[in-house]
Amino acid sequence: MKTDDSADLRHLWSRRDFFSLAGWALLFSVAAGSFVAFLRSMFPRVLFERGMVFKAGYPDDYTVGTMSEKYKESHGVWIARTEQGFYALLAVCTHLGCVPRWVEGENKFRCPCHGSGFYGSGINFEGPAPRALERLKIYLSHEGELLVDKSEKLLYEKGEWGESILQV
Amino acid sequence: MKHRIRDLKKFIVTSQIWNSIFRHEFSDTSRNRIKQITSNIFLHLHPPKIPEYGLKLSYTWGMGGITFLLFLVTVVTGIFLMFYYRPAGEYAYADMKYLMFDVPFGAVTRNMHRWAAHGMVICVWFHMLRVFMTGSYKSPREFNWNIGVFLLVLTLLLSFTGYLLPWDQLAIWAVTVGTNMAGAIPFLGHEGPFGAELGLTSRYDARSFLLGGTLVGPAALLRFYVFHCVFLPLLAGILMIVHFWRVRKDGGISTPRFEANNVKEDPGKEAKKVERAHVFPHLVKIEMLAALAVMIVLFVWSIKIDAPLLEMADPTITPNPSKAPWYFTGLQEMLIYFDPWIAGVVLPALMVVGLMAIPYVDINPKGNGYYTFMERRFAIVTFIFGFYVLWITLIIIGVFFRGPGWNFFWPWEAWDQHKTVAHTNVNLSYAFGIRSDFFASLFGGIVVFGYYCSAVVFYVLKRNCDWMQKLGIIRYGTVSFLFLTMMALLIKIILKLAFNIKYIWVTPWFNI
Numbered sequence: 001m002k003t004d005d006s007a008d009l010r011h012l013w014s015r016r017d018f019f020s021l022a023g024w025a026l027l028f029s030v031a032a033g034s035f036v037a038f039l040r041s042m043f044p045r046v047l048f049e050r051g052m053v054f055k056a057g058y059p060d061d062y063t064v065g066t067m068s069e070k071y072k073e074s075h076g077v078w079i080a081r082t083e084q085g086f087y088a089l090l091a092v093c094t095h096l097g098c099v100p101r102w103v104e105g106e107n108k109f110r111c112p113c114h115g116s117g118f119y120g121s122g123i124n125f126e127g128p129a130p131r132a133l134e135r136l137k138i139y140l141s142h143e144g145e146l147l148v149d150k151s152e153k154l155l156y157e158k159g160e161w162g163e164s165i166l167q168v
Numbered sequence: 169m170k171h172r173i174r175d176l177k178k179f180i181v182t183s184q185i186w187n188s189i190f191r192h193e194f195s196d197t198s199r200n201r202i203k204q205i206t207s208n209i210f211l212h213l214h215p216p217k218i219p220e221y222g223l224k225l226s227y228t229w230g231m232g233g234i235t236f237l238l239f240l241v242t243v244v245t246g247i248f249l250m251f252y253y254r255p256a257g258e259y260a261y262a263d264m265k266y267l268m269f270d271v272p273f274g275a276v277t278r279n280m281h282r283w284a285a286h287g288m289v290i291c292v293w294f295h296m297l298r299v300f301m302t303g304s305y306k307s308p309r310e311f312n313w314n315i316g317v318f319l320l321v322l323t324l325l326l327s328f329t330g331y332l333l334p335w336d337q338l339a340i341w342a343v344t345v346g347t348n349m350a351g352a353i354p355f356l357g358h359e360g361p362f363g364a365e366l367g368l369t370s371r372y373d374a375r376s377f378l379l380g381g382t383l384v385g386p387a388a389l390l391r392f393y394v395f396h397c398v399f400l401p402l403l404a405g406i407l408m409i410v411h412f413w414r415v416r417k418d419g420g421i422s423t424p425r426f427e428a429n430n431v432k433e434d435p436g437k438e439a440k441k442v443e444r445a446h447v448f449p450h451l452v453k454i455e456m457l458a459a460l461a462v463m464i465v466l467f468v469w470s471i472k473i474d475a476p477l478l479e480m481a482d483p484t485i486t487p488n489p490s491k492a493p494w495y496f497t498g499l500q501e502m503l504i505y506f507d508p509w510i511a512g513v514v515l516p517a518l519m520v521v522g523l524m525a526i527p528y529v530d531i532n533p534k535g536n537g538y539y540t541f542m543e544r545r546f547a548i549v550t551f552i553f554g555f556y557v558l559w560i561t562l563i564i565i566g567v568f569f570r571g572p573g574w575n576f577f578w579p580w581e582a583w584d585q586h587k588t589v590a591h592t593n594v595n596l597s598y599a600f601g602i603r604s605d606f607f608a609s610l611f612g613g614i615v616v617f618g619y620y621c622s623a624v625v626f627y628v629l630k631r632n633c634d635w636m637q638k639l640g641i642i643r644y645g646t647v648s649f650l651f652l653t654m655m656a657l658l659i660k661i662i663l664k665l666a667f668n669i670k671y672i673w674v675t676p677w678f679n680i
Contacts, residue, residue: 043372047381073484096508097348098341099486112488113345114503115573115589126591130507130679 050075052151056138059086059146059168067102067120077136077148078102080120085167088136088148089122095129109133122156132156135164204448213412214451215420217444222421223451227302227539230458231295236408237459238288241466242326243401245281253333255393257386260335261480268477279470285327287466289495292323293555300526300551303535303544304422310527312414315407317523322404324495329396331493332389340481341490343392344384345500349512351375354678360509361678383483424538488572488585497566498559504574505660507679515657522554522650529643554654593670596663605674612673616680619656623648 062081076091098113109118116127137152154160191207202216267274305313332343351357358368380387492500502511534543571577597608663669673680
């Protein structure tokens with residue numbers, strides 16, 4: 001029983017107060033938990049998308065000083081061979097994700113969506129693209145085949161391009 | 169013969185079955201006119217009587233009602249399309265072709281669905297314009313305006329999710345552009361500012377939530393289908409119920425207030441001073457004629473003009489140019505001047521926030537329920553500028569003046585796929601001779617900070633003015649921030665076009 005004169009008694013909880021709070025707390029926790037569970041359920045554990053690692057032939061299939069478009073349509077990757085070695089470029093424009101084109105005559109990539117331009121190295125030099133094209137981890141398998149891992153991205157602006165060259 | 173028909177009619181309308189369904193007669197008395205409305209759940213969306221002002225299309229424009237009509241058209245045609253369309257990558261495009269050629273009236277129905285959807289977007293904008301111009305967002309209708317803003321966003325999202333379903337080149341690439349903007353949301357997108365720092369990847373971020381994966385594929389198609397057919401229509405329907413109910417609760421169609429003083433005192437009462445007309449038959453007649461006109465135009469348009477259907481979606485070929493749906497080309501055009509996280513996330517968010525703020529920052533009691541320019545100059549000029557000069561113009565440029573590579577082409581110019589224009593853009597700091605990264609960041613920060621400080625300076629200069637004191641610092645802060653940001657868009661466009669300035673402020677984490 002609460003009385004007006006006793007300020008001490010006001011901190012006492014009745015059973016009703018306790019269960020009332022417990023009930024609402026339970027309701028909101030269940031609601032919050034369900035919502036979190038819903039959010040998690042929207043990210044499936046298995047994606048039916050192409051595997052991230054693919055084989056790209058043997059080093060001898062590539063001439064030094066060329067940009068190979070062999071895996072551009074199937075995997076969205078360019079493979080370049082220079083004097084220093086191999087590197088793989090992801091064929092996704094860093095502006096908004098369109099697929100750029102390699103213009104052999106001008107030795108550069110151009111994106112059709114907003115006109116972004118990239119050098120053969122992947123560096124952006126014109127248009128709205130804010131970053132260089134992303135390079136991908138390229139390495140040799142035990143059998144000596146080139147393997148490209150699309151999940152391993154190497155970004156120029158993070159200084160990761162040092163690891164992007166595969167010397168053969 | 170005439171007697172027989174009259175007797176038959178009398179037999180029917182006095183029968184028990186008939187009277188159990190229809191709770192009104194057909195006599196043209198005031199009482200019966202009211203009964204026609206109150207005994208019909210659909211018609212009783214309306215009150216039994218409205219001020220005569222509410223009958224004038226020159227006042228109301230009828231756009232809200234037409235928007236609702238077009239929504240109903242999309243629902244009905246959409247349900248029909250669902251009998252034939254399967255939202256799976258293997259079937260979607262083939263089902264579209266099936267509908268266009270092998271289903272009787274399939275082409276007309278599909279076309280009606282698309283043109284009604286686009287019409288709904290346009291009518292929603294006209295409705296918003298009319299409500300703004302008659303000040304019908306002012307007290308007590310502020311909340312209903314905001315429900316309307318949510319409905320506007322839902323309309324655009326409904327249109328956007330539906331855009332993917334034909335699974336053609338137009339669909340897949342427009343949605344790629346749109347969802348990549350989700351990937352650029354600060355803190356929530358793996359490619360937005362601070363996204364990588366928070367551990368977001370392309371598998372787990374706001375974009376993959378929408379797509380059900382890392383790319384626009386079959387999972388995205390199914391997900392967008394559910395959004396488009398179930399989630400968004402339910403949400404829109406619920407909000408429409410609230411929206412219509414609030415119209416009634418807030419006093420019906422807004423009418424001119426002849427005494428500007430009693431804005432808050434008797435919101436519903438002023439309507440009684442005006443002559444009132446029966447909704448049945450007068451408003452119902454007008455609405456029926458308007459609906460008939462809209463349906464005729466829609467039918468003829470759908471019969472004559474096919475909705476576009478390009479080649480089947482091909483993730484390896486990006487069409488040049490790849491344009492967003494026309495109602496988003498304004499945003500796409502802004503991408504020339506701003507990074508994706510600003511053009512696609514921050515600015516649209518601020519637009520929505522700005523719209524929502526309008527009823528609460530507008531303390532001018534004038535213009536509530538009637539058209540006036542002289543009494544509301546700032547509000548009208550700002551709104552028209554933001555809506556027409558910026559938003560609509562950007563859309564027009566994006567739709568008609570942009571070609572391959574998003575280069576500029578006159579509408580009559582042939583599109584040159586290989587046109588290359590040399591862009592030598594410099595950052596503002598570079599233009600001012602600064603070469604070090606650190607000082608460039610500092611410079612940019614000072615410029616942006618100084619730009620917004622002009623609002624503070626203006627406040628200090630005007631703080632003793634009558635209107636500033638009535639406005640208060642919170643409202644003033646809100647209005648000045650939004651206004652300056654809107655002007656910043658225009659300023660940045662001018663800087664880019666005239667001086668080739670790319671970024672105002674360059675930092676290691678984001679660029680503005």
